[in-house]
Amino acid sequence: MSFEAALREAGAKPAGKRPWFLDEDVETVLAITLSISQELSVARQRVDTLERILEAKGILSRTEIENFVPDKQAAEERAMWVQEYIARVLRVLQQRGEAANVPEDVASEDLGDEIAR
Amino acid sequence: MKQNPETSAPAYDGPPDYRVVGRHAVFPETTHDEVERINYLAQMNRHLSTSVVPGVRAAFDTVVAPEFEKKNGREIANRHEARKALLDNYTFCFWSAARRATMEQRQQAGRWTAIRQRDQLARIADDLTKGDDRLQLDPSLAIPRYVSGVDHHCMPGSYHSEYFPGDVTNGANYDHAGFVTTAGLLGKYSDGGGKAVVNWVKKNLTDFQPTDILEIGGTVGHSSLPIAEAFPDAQLTVVDIGAPVLRYALARAKSLGVENVRFVQASGEDLSRFPDASFDWIQTTMFLHELSTSALRKIFSETRRLLRPGGIVLHVEQPQYSATMPLFEQTMRDWDAFYNNEPFWSRMHEIDLEQQMVEAGFDRENIIHGAVTGVVDRDLFPDAADDESEDFGRKAAWHVIGGRV
Numbered sequence: 001m002s003f004e005a006a007l008r009e010a011g012a013k014p015a016g017k018r019p020w021f022l023d024e025d026v027e028t029v030l031a032i033t034l035s036i037s038q039e040l041s042v043a044r045q046r047v048d049t050l051e052r053i054l055e056a057k058g059i060l061s062r063t064e065i066e067n068f069v070p071d072k073q074a075a076e077e078r079a080m081w082v083q084e085y086i087a088r089v090l091r092v093l094q095q096r097g098e099a100a101n102v103p104e105d106v107a108s109e110d111l112g113d114e115i116a117r
Numbered sequence: 118m119k120q121n122p123e124t125s126a127p128a129y130d131g132p133p134d135y136r137v138v139g140r141h142a143v144f145p146e147t148t149h150d151e152v153e154r155i156n157y158l159a160q161m162n163r164h165l166s167t168s169v170v171p172g173v174r175a176a177f178d179t180v181v182a183p184e185f186e187k188k189n190g191r192e193i194a195n196r197h198e199a200r201k202a203l204l205d206n207y208t209f210c211f212w213s214a215a216r217r218a219t220m221e222q223r224q225q226a227g228r229w230t231a232i233r234q235r236d237q238l239a240r241i242a243d244d245l246t247k248g249d250d251r252l253q254l255d256p257s258l259a260i261p262r263y264v265s266g267v268d269h270h271c272m273p274g275s276y277h278s279e280y281f282p283g284d285v286t287n288g289a290n291y292d293h294a295g296f297v298t299t300a301g302l303l304g305k306y307s308d309g310g311g312k313a314v315v316n317w318v319k320k321n322l323t324d325f326q327p328t329d330i331l332e333i334g335g336t337v338g339h340s341s342l343p344i345a346e347a348f349p350d351a352q353l354t355v356v357d358i359g360a361p362v363l364r365y366a367l368a369r370a371k372s373l374g375v376e377n378v379r380f381v382q383a384s385g386e387d388l389s390r391f392p393d394a395s396f397d398w399i400q401t402t403m404f405l406h407e408l409s410t411s412a413l414r415k416i417f418s419e420t421r422r423l424l425r426p427g428g429i430v431l432h433v434e435q436p437q438y439s440a441t442m443p444l445f446e447q448t449m450r451d452w453d454a455f456y457n458n459e460p461f462w463s464r465m466h467e468i469d470l471e472q473q474m475v476e477a478g479f480d481r482e483n484i485i486h487g488a489v490t491g492v493v494d495r496d497l498f499p500d501a502a503d504d505e506s507e508d509f510g511r512k513a514a515w516h517v518i519g520g521r522v
Contacts, residue, residue: 001232010229012274016267016458019217021210030211031218038157038222045153 132159132300137497138293139305142372143241143365145230145289154226158297161219162511169212170449170509176208177445196438196447196463200455203448213456219297220271220457227294228273228286235286238365242285245368251379252367254360258382263409264358267458270298276336276359288365292337301498302491302513303339306373309491309498309513310402311343314433317489317517318398319347322429327351327397331423333385333416334404338366338378340433344400345370345378353378354396356385386415388423396423399430403515406434406465413465417477424522430479431519433489435512438466449509470518479520487517 020027054060070078087094099105106114135147135155147155177199185193185202193199203209231238246252260277268275274287295307303309318325328351335341335355345353355378357363363380370378383390385401399420405413420430438447454463471484491513 001236006229006232009232009273009280011225012228014224014268014271014273014458015265015275016271019213019456021204021213021217021456022207027214030214031221034161034215034218035222038154038161041157041160042150042153045156046149049149 131163132156132296133497135159135296137301137305138296141369142245143238143285143289143368145234145238145293147230147293151226151230154222155294155297158219158223158226159300161215162297163300165212165216165219166509166511169215173203173206173209173212173449174445176206177203177448181206181209193444196444196451199444199448200451213452216452217271217456223294223297224271224273224290227290227297230293231286231289235280235284235289238285238289239281239283242364242368243283245371246364249367249371252364253379253381254363255382256360258358258384260358261384261386261409261412263412263461264407267460269407269458270453271458276357276362279361283364285361285365285368287359288337288362288369291362292339292365292369295339298511299513302493304491304493304498306342307339308343309493310433310489310515311340312492313489313513313515314340314400314402314431314517315343315347316492317487318429318431321487325398325429327428329396329425330354330398330400331356331388331391331396332400332402333357333388333420334401334407335380336362336366338370338380340400340402341366341378342370342373342375344398345375349377351377351397354381354391355379356381356383356388358382358384384412385419386412388419391423393422394425394428397425397428399423399428400433401431402433403435405432405470406459406462408461408465410461410464410468413468414473414477417473421478421520421522426522429485429519429521431485431517432470433515433517435466436516437468437470446509452509474518474520479522483521485517485519485521487519488515489517490514 022030051060051062051065055062135152181199181202182193185198193202264275264277272287272291274280276287276291278287280286292307295303299307304312327348330344330348330351330353332341332344332353332355335357336359338355341353341355345351355363355366357366357380360382363382367378367380370376370380381390401416408416424430435450436442438450450466451463453459454461471481471486474484475481
């Protein structure tokens with residue numbers, strides 16, 4: 001069995017037509033979002049496992065983590081990481097906002113027609 | 118909010134960590150992240166039932182039902198009208214979309230775990246079952262439309278599909294990740310239903326000493342093994358239509374030290390391989406809803422034919438719809454029929470089962486009605502009798518209907 005085949009089979013559609021409760025596109029995005037929510041939970045649990053094992057081995061204490069105070073430079077780097085992260089996640093909202101400001105914006109398809117003349 | 122008296126922190130209320138589940142030789146290995154995927158889904162189902170469903174109920178009471186009345190000049194008459202009206206409500210639709218998504222995520226998670234090690238699982242199952250006449254498969258068995266048409270509870274390939282000779286993938290998937298839906302309410306070995314049945318029988322039929330017991334639709338043996346263990350001098354026969362689940366079931370049973378059980382591939386509709394009056398006790402547990410009207414009738418007739426004088430048949434199922442069950446509850450319980458590939462669920466839960474039993478030849482005065490809740494190790498698992506959450510149609514609280522010959 002190939003890795004690709006296993007992946008495909010794990011995510012196989014069950015027999016039976018799928019119901020859609022929302023607009024099909026909206027529900028598709030919701031399903032993707034819920035899967036990402038699941039994977040975020042899995043990653044968070046893995047970090048927790050790591051912390052607990054390291055603590056049990058005396059390598060760090062979780063109190064140390066809870067009381068961690070970044071110095072000024074570290075705090076700024078971390079804050080910027082969060083800003084960058086949010087901007088990545090909400091890119092589509094940014095672009096919808098920008099679009100509202102350019103009513104004269106032209107679609108590539110239309111420009112293509114125009115410049116082909 | 119409940120408080121933990123020792124730490125004054127909020128007390129935990131919810132499913133146990135998946136790592137408390139009982140394992141056996143053919144149980145798939147799970148990585149850290151695979152376990153957490155299951156934990157997440159159990160929590161998501163709990164969240165949907167405890168935090169989102171109340172909003173659906175409120176929307177039904179304050180928006181959907183009043184709007185229906187305004188539009189139609191009368192109240193909603195039945196669960197079908199209620200469901201169709203709810204489909205215009207976004208609270209219901211978002212809950213439904215999320216619930217459907219968790220079903221699909223659960224299947225993908227469980228299948229990935231089972232598929233990636235299925236060669237190994239097949240080898241283990243083969244080592245445990247090779248040459249053992251307690252596994253009787255029938256490759257010529259036709260899979261009925263009510264099983265093959267749509268895959269029950271969105272489980273790709275259902276109970277019967279096998280991907281190579283000796284495959285147990287679908288048994289392993291069904292067994293190890295069912296925790297997502299039951300949130301631990303069925304206990305360490307998903308056997309809380311079987312234990313509940315045993316307790317019911319020992320309490321209500323004190324002098325009953327069966328020697329031959331039949332379970333129809335036993336899949337991997339979750340509800341079967343407690344019966345075999347409670348009556349060690351009896352022989353338990355489990356029939357099911359799915360070869361992968363039966364192979365898995367015998368390997369699982371032997372690994373758990375239960376020897377007085379055999380697994381036979383057959384349809385409950387045609388048990389002609391067994392002569393009349395072969396069994397003292399016939400059991401089905403959460404099985405009837407995966408049939409069809411004609412299959413249910415045939416199975417009821419077969420159970421009557423196969424029972425010895427003094428014998429009993431017991432069917433454990435979610436409660437039937439009745440005039441006293443609120444319309445909202447009926448509608449929510451019906452969800453699986455339409456949106457989780459349980460095509461007989463709706464019809465089955467409105468059938469007059471007692472009448473069906475009578476038509477199959479049972480005397481009306483010998484019909485049995487009862488109620489049971491899942492029996493679990495309460496140190497580790499939530500007890501269904503105390504559980505206040507209501508995940509409609511999924512809770513480990515069942516009705517028993519049966520008959521004595």
